Amino acid sequence: MKVVIIGAGNVATHLAKALFSANVQVTQVWSYHYNNGKILADQVNATAIENLSALDKNADICLISVKDDAIAEIAQQLIDFKGVIAHTSGSVNMDILAGSANYGVFYPLQTFSKDKELSFATIPLCVEANNDATLQFLKKLANKLSTRVVEINSEKRKILHLAAVFACNFTNHFYALAEEVLTANQLEFDILRPLITETAAKVQQALPLAVQTGPAIRSDEQTLKKHEELLLQQPQLLEIYKIVSESIKKTR
Structure with a gap:
């Protein structure tokens, strides 16, 4: 499984490290600030990219982990991506990604700080998807990180x-x-x-x-x-x- 991380903030950093620790391949990291993306990419043996046009077309999933107000803008640039697209926000409706064929939510319910290490094993991971195949894919990925995977819709x-x-x-x-x-x-x-x-x-x-x-x-x-x-x-x-x-x- 190949994962692209969009963002290099607190959630993106912990998520990328957790995936790396679970032997899930993080292939690329993109950030508004390239240097921040490079720092995170180096920690998980990934490549930092400056432009979303350089996105790995063979990746299985693209996880958008940026501030809520920026999700829609990012999603518009990913409509040609063939894999699953999911955001990690707790408050943004899943349908903001509806321009894509397979999309969903991958929300870790925890407070994150870059310099505070924690284990994903007990963090509730809330998932939602626009179709069953994508939901099962997200659950499979979530189960690699946490023992507490919860299916929950956008309103709840x-x-x-x-x-x-x-x-x-x-x-x-x-x-x-x-x-x-x-x-x-x-x-x-x-x-x-x-x-x-x-x-x-x-x-x-x-x-x-x-x-x-x-x-x-x-x-x-x-x-x-x-x-x-x-x-x-x-x-x-x-x-x-x-x-x-x-x-x-x-x-x-």
Whole structure:
């Protein structure tokens, strides 16, 4: 099986490395910035190409792993490609690739950073395709990387991506806000790491609502008021604190 990777960002980098580790041949890498493509290509014994016109016509699949707004533009340049074309986005409809004969989605549900190594083995890989043959092809490829391959349509994938934003992106932003509060008061973020680790561990064994703690779930109004007073000089944080506390109260 021959794979072409379109993109050299976080997802493309991890995907290309995972394919390489699974003995799947990555033949080419294209990136808007050739040097970035070359760096990734060198890591997986592939060739970096400067123009999509040089795409390997004998490749079995072309994986588009670029920012969402650029997928349509890339897809228009690949309509003559005879193999499977799939994008890796969580929020973009599969039909954006409808100009091709065989197309689909190959979405890894995980947060990726280039310099943070991780194993694909347990990452859910969500697949979708415009026909059964392409679906089976994508499943076969996905099974080489992960033990958790899920068939899911575009509408449900969008909901999954939305939930992932709450669970990952928003949670990480709250870490950043916590760091802001600590730094402003000469405290180190490192002291929160054991708490963060334990909080994340709990939801591996139980549903989040069952393990909710804190002053809002206890209706501890005195503590809530004290916290709000501490945030009077930071109106944006105060607003966030009040909105989230009210949301937690409503889950009781």
